[in-house]
Amino acid sequence: MTTLLLISLLMHFPADEHQTPQAQTPEAALQNLPSEPEIKVEDRKDWLLDPAQYVAGVYRNEKSNEIVLSNGLIRRTFRITPNLATIGLENLATGESFLRSVRPEAQVVIDGTTFDIGGLKGQPNHAFLREEWIDAMTNDPTSFQLEHFEVKGIEERFAWKQVRHHATGVKWPPEGVALRFDLVSPTSENEDKSVRLSIHYELYDGIPCYSKWIELENTSSQQITVDRFTSEILAAVEHTSRVEERGVYFPPPNILVETDYAFQGMDSDTVTRFSVHWVEDPLYTSQVSYVRSTPCLLEVRPTIGPDQDVAIGERFQSFRTFVLPLDGTDRERNGLARRRMYRTIAPWTTENPLMMHARYADWDRIKLAIDQCAEIGFEMVIMTFGSGFQIENDSEEYLEKMKGYADYARSRGIEIGGYSLLSSRSIGGGNDIVSPAGTKPTHGSCPALASAWGQNYFRKLYQFFEKTGMRLLEHDGSYPGDIDVTERLPLQKGEKDSRWVQWRIITDFYKWCRANGVYLNVPDYYYLAGSNKCAMGYREVNWSLPRAQQVIHTRQNIYDGTWTKNGSMGWMFVPLTQYHGGGAAATIEPLSQHVDHYQKMMISNLGAGVQACYRGPRLFDTEKTRAMVKKTVDWFKRHREVLEGDLIHLKRADARDLDYWLMVNPNSKEKGLLMLFNPLDREIARNLRIPLYYTGLTGSTQFRHEDGKSQSHSLTRDGSIDLKVSVSAGGYTWFTFE
Template identity: 50%
Template structure:
């Protein structure tokens, strides 16, 4: 396609006619021209008229021309990233349009590589005299970095799915899009005189309706020989610090104040929280920042996104390499609830499978009779999934044809009753043998890993294990995997394992192994419970956060602690992203005082647990041989399942934290959704032995309602209330002794 068509194609792109270099008969020719692009409004000239967390329909991602023809802008009406194209491509602005905050204080390369032992910056300018802030007039005296590869052009496209996803629509109460709509911008960098035949593409995506960018690299080797990629950095941003610390404790910079939240799909670490599962996102001191307040110049205000090891891999002639992706969420507030809402919205968008929220049971025995009983009871009360739990005898690693046939028969039986069936497998926190375990680089022997001993995913055992998992699901038709002890980021110094060469490539290769398997599961519709932060690689659900030994405590204490766990676990996670746990039989001791079985004898407690969980939109692993033992017990279980399914859309929506459980007064939360008929649903719990009446202020701002709202009480009464200017309304709630109540909020 002639390059003279570039501006015409770009203009059509912005009118909704997208030309993809992948789908087209001919590739789109990269261009450095901004002709034909609409002009961007002057920064600060206008602010969004709507709150994107309530109505984001205005926020469509687009590519614009900046103040000059050499400026290119990614903009969605909420945030903006501005690039200078000449003398070399570089980011010169990162701004939140709602607050007017500028995040960028200094220019850096767009990415960094080390190929064949040589450091290679991509883009960027040099010569900035002061690094506290960046002014347009400074750019006139800043030349291109002579050591950088030059940007030779850019192309535009629509966003594309990171990998295929086969959704279970019956478990999703709200419409989700995959891929998330938006625009993609790709810069091509080359240096034919230094590395002929190599093109590095730096990709950016900006999504509709949310202040969120993504970024990653592709290295294409069109030369006639392999190249060695030692290291890379997807992103390096000199970010304005949120606070000044003169003393040497500047390294203790409080990330809660930082209004740019950065995370990656290169995520692992044995954690159920994002901030401890992001090894590639590193906040460092900036050695060039001589004029910072920190006396030791240790303020961590230089963002670098790079793997801790390697990847230390060869890219063969004619092949390509793709990096992990980094995601940058620009906050407009340091207020915890609003930041949490933005974070949860980002995960709903980037990993829409987390919106799948099936009601599930852990059956304690995997023999056919026990599994069929569990399936039958689940079907009777409205549960949707059965997992053959740890210790049940389920063996996903069995290659016995008879065993696989039996599992297929059970999966078919469950499928006839619309119940998904699967089981548990332990991966990392065990030892295989010295030939297949991870080798500690300090001792040159197994041991010393995140969970002590751990198999290397790239050992021969690891290769066989993942092949067997695929074989099991292909042969049996099961559709659930609970994958415990998932890869936690261990390194391995072995030089004899078939899937990696040594220490430096061991983390990258093991991450690739687990990521590729989880993405395959997503394409096959296999539901994934994984107790680690693998959402962006394809997992559905992680632990909400709890201590297992607490289920040995007296039952009445468990109720309060459970609500604390849910309250604390839903700041970063949506309700559907975290599982809780209800051991129906004795678990970690505690005797009769801690145990729910026999269920009919402890029905008030069992109902409290059901009300806690379904009232939060949180699914638990109900672990035991059965869900009910009498008709009365069955009726209680079904009542709360029906409650959840009747209000599934609002209960799966965002959760606003009202009051944390402390056992001394009421506690509760409020679900909100400005796009549903039921705009809100509040749950109130009473841990005391006497009825309580309370005036409770409901923060209705995020329901999108103004002026008036109608409150529907659990007892059938309704009341119209006025909504104050701060978005709140006060109601009078009666909460029964050691019980709960709820109210539904609709528009007037």
């Protein structure tokens, strides 16, 4: 648990009451902070293996006007006089500095006027930052001015009701420290438009990651409008220095930036385009690029709006930004860092129930699905698309019927819920999104969330879960960020605020679901707003290919998707019945006739800690099938802690030779589990060198082939083990390491 020095440097402002802060100056308050502890180079441990020593805190340094936000992995340094400004962002393990130039902390446009938030002026060269330059830089009197700061513990950004299995050791809220700077609008002739603005930082224990957001309070005597905002600005060291672009991609700096304002995609690189912008820096005149087009200035802002009115005494809060400066260029290590970030800032994504997509929603067949799940160890039933489930039927009779389903499922230890389609359908009657001229909705059509139909739709969803006790929603389409030009008062003024308004409607609902234990399968990137799972990344029509090809695609999709996703974050698919065509050659039904293939599909998924949507009317049809499914589920649960760890990418499936990966969890009894698959019709024997570094094992390991005898083996200097492996024709095998 983080030990915090809680210094009440500022009276907390309740949302409904503005209080005058105590008169202590930031410089005086700074003296109450402790000095930053030193971690010697020889004592440093790899935070991906043992993060315990990296505890976040707020400190003073040898300067009388600097605040340090540090956890031993990264450090962000602020000058507080003559105004607030970030003057350093460093990786403490490598010594790398990410910052080359001082900029405002943020920027807001209020009633058409642009204001910088903090910052200093006068840097002569924006390629690097010298200490004497910082001392000579001056305050901009037209920017917001620092008044106070406060240090405290981290508070949860919304509630997470923990009602099902999730990764051991995750914490909510994350452990770490919170730092808030309070600034006031610049002195002007029009004091009637004065506002206060807070910049919030959170730095987390054990990971080089911080979050940031801004909050504005209208302390004036009239309503104001927040037209636009930029909540993070970093003039970062460029990734690549190149004289000419010539149509060749310029990669951004080696800093991962994500926000919870994310939609219209299934990977973070896609969805961040609406909020994370690496742009050209016009002040950086000494850069190598001849036309000065290097993308090295980070601006975190919505691409449109938010255009939000803020009444007297009310507050506006931006979305949240999460920044993870990377410590190298290794793809695996950077992927592990991103996956650790999600376990830290969205731990509900580690909830990972075994789930059946029940093909039919009538009572007899749902009861069969529930009973079969309970018998063989599955944990959740989803009444899938096309099943006859009707979540928008709000009649008392139907809600009571669904409550009966939920009560019976609960009595068998099974969770149940169903499917609802939002985007990609048209409602009519003025209830659909009207796109700006020359554009169209992402999915062809989309209901307007601020319309009368949209509000009634969400009323029905809230009511459904409150009255039935069901705990699962598969929310298809979701809201993809479509802009709506229609005025829909009182919620929406029109084009400029429509994306913000609709994003708030959908994410408020998802946060409510998280607080009430409702599991969310959403094929869009709403993890940071409370969603549990998105698609791993596959082509749906591939499930109509011949069965043998589907197995290869399954392992390829998992291998590719887990570079950036934890296995628990992405669902896969197993078509027990026909899906997108393909006929008998593509389906597993009759299950008893394809038991071997069924098991390969299960092992290919569960062997990576990945859950698939098993879509069909049943999970087994004969005793032989039931025994196979139960044996496979039991195997997964026996090794669940390591299988739900990280996937180390060793060899991608190519259908011509062995493919294999290593699951690791340094905190579990089994530190590693190696999965090997043979796609050929002959046995393959091979000597392999397997890297065990990310298991945390050193010196030697006790390893076991399947359920055989434990053997001791020394590791090489780089933490690898040399193994002699043999995999039967068309088969698979595994090794565990302790």
